[in-house]
Amino acid sequence: MRNEAAVKSRKATKKADREADPTTGRRPFSRAQLLALLVGALQLVLASVPFLPLADSGTHALYVATGLAGVMLAWDHRHARLYGVALVLLYGQLFIADAEDTGTLGLPTWETLAYGRAALAGVVIALIPAFKRE
Template sequence: MARSNLRKTRKAVPFGRLQWIALAVGLFHLVTAFHPIFPFDTTDPLLRICTGVLGVVMARRWKNARRFGVALVLGYGGLVLSQFTAPATLEPVTLVYARTALSGVLIVVLSVRGCGPVARGAVA
């Protein structure tokens, strides 16, 4: 019985638009963990490092990039909602959370819109 080596026959699939956005969001979080853009950004850098590493790793596949967008919407959207329901005044760091949740919404909208992964062996 002949054994096929899948590594030799596997073709490189180019990054889609969704994966590039997930990679950009991940890299942006890694950069802002060490050099914050806004002076009121007092969030823990470990949260941004984890988000950045997760974005870079999950951008390798289209489905994982979409899951990264859903995770951003649920995670950071929950942080935004918790800030709105707090009895105290609204903290300025909520803008940072909202920015990240909106980037997750962009990823999810692009994944639903139909810019899916490249179909292998599709005949045009």
């Protein structure tokens, strides 16, 4: 009987940790939110630093736009999930279209790999569990 009460108390405490803080009214960041923030920041860094040779200014603008969207949408869990779905749809389509036009020797180009990375990050953001299971 005493163990059951202790288990219920621990579950209630963990549930309260996931709910809004009574003093600030904010919830802690979920995994999807943290990943959306990181991916958005990475998109901005890749657009700012000439790490990969971007083909044209359209690709550069796309990286900036998706980076800013990731940083802005990371502040709400539902919006972070939608950002992940948007990455999958947008960069997945670009990856498929660009994979058909392979580079020399049939190897993918740097842009194709970057599109695949962003699409894969979107899948992870959209499907990762929000919090650790008990």
